[in-house]
Amino acid sequence: GESVGLHLPTLSVQEGDNSIINCAYSNSASDYFIWYKQESGKGPQFIIDIRSNMDKRQGQRVTVLLNKTVKHLSLQIAATQPGDSAVYFCAEKLRNTPLVFGKGTRLSVIA
Amino acid sequence: DAGVIQSPRHEVTEMGQEVTLRCKPISGHDYLFWYRQTMMRGLELLIYFNNNVPIDDSGMPEDRFSAKMPNASFSTLKIQPSEPRDSAVYFCASRFSDHRTSITGELFFGEGSRLTVL
Numbered sequence: 001g002e003s004v005g006l007h008l009p010t011l012s013v014q015e016g017d018n019s020i021i022n023c024a025y026s027n028s029a030s031d032y033f034i035w036y037k038q039e040s041g042k043g044p045q046f047i048i049d050i051r052s053n054m055d056k057r058q059g060q061r062v063t064v065l066l067n068k069t070v071k072h073l074s075l076q077i078a079a080t081q082p083g084d085s086a087v088y089f090c091a092e093k094l095r096n097t098p099l100v101f102g103k104g105t106r107l108s109v110i111a
Numbered sequence: 112d113a114g115v116i117q118s119p120r121h122e123v124t125e126m127g128q129e130v131t132l133r134c135k136p137i138s139g140h141d142y143l144f145w146y147r148q149t150m151m152r153g154l155e156l157l158i159y160f161n162n163n164v165p166i167d168d169s170g171m172p173e174d175r176f177s178a179k180m181p182n183a184s185f186s187t188l189k190i191q192p193s194e195p196r197d198s199a200v201y202f203c204a205s206r207f208s209d210h211r212t213s214i215t216g217e218l219f220f221g222e223g224s225r226l227t228v229l
Contacts (some may be wrong), residue, residue, distance in 0.1 A: 033215070036216075041116075041222075042222055042223070043202050043204075043220030044154070044202075044220045044221070045222050045224050046217040046218070046219070048216050049217065089153075089154065095206075098144060098156050098159055098167070099156075099218060100156075101153060101154040102153070103153045104153060
């Protein structure tokens with residue numbers, strides 16, 4: 001996409017396969033986490049969130065896993081489709097402080 | 112609701128010129144955020160407002176940047192004078208927060224304003 005870096009980690013997945021995008025967050029005290037999807041030329045869009053008192057949350061075709069021990073967040077996309085091609089950002093938050101975004105991972109779906 | 116509305120979508124200007132970016136948040140949202148996105152730094156928070164009051168502007172790069180929110184439905188980000196290193200996509204985002212329940216709504220982003228300073 002035009003709005004994100006050329007040096008992002010890239011994950012290439014065959015259409016129909018499952019995708020797993022990983023994120024290491026920085027603040028062990030963060031209590032809220034979100035995954036955003038950004039398509040080329042657009043603003044980030046909310047996908048799914050999870051609070052720190054949970055370790056898994058499922059949405060439609062997406063699942064977020066939280067491992068607080070190692071400060072790791074992952075986004076799983078089932079049956080990946082061409083429309084899932086985008087840059088995915090994780091973001092963390094502590095109480096009323098603003099979201100802090102990670103660098104992003106580019107997902108490329110091969111038809 | 113039309114979502115967060117930003118203008119202009121694209122701006123090309125010459126170094127030294129003043130640039131004003133505009134944002135209309137979602138009606139009812141009490142928080143407004145300005146972010147900048149670049150290849151090198153990703154998404155950076157510049158400033159945010161709560162109920163039209165600036166809360167944290169520590170992300171504003173320097174005095175050339177200023178932001179205002181004169182009312183609940185409008186905010187501006189101004190760069191004067193602009194420099195080539197200001198070239199980036201600038202995003203405005205808004206959300207609501209229920210202080211009684213501490214429930215925070217998701218952050219909604221606009222489509223961004225792509226600024227190119229020559």
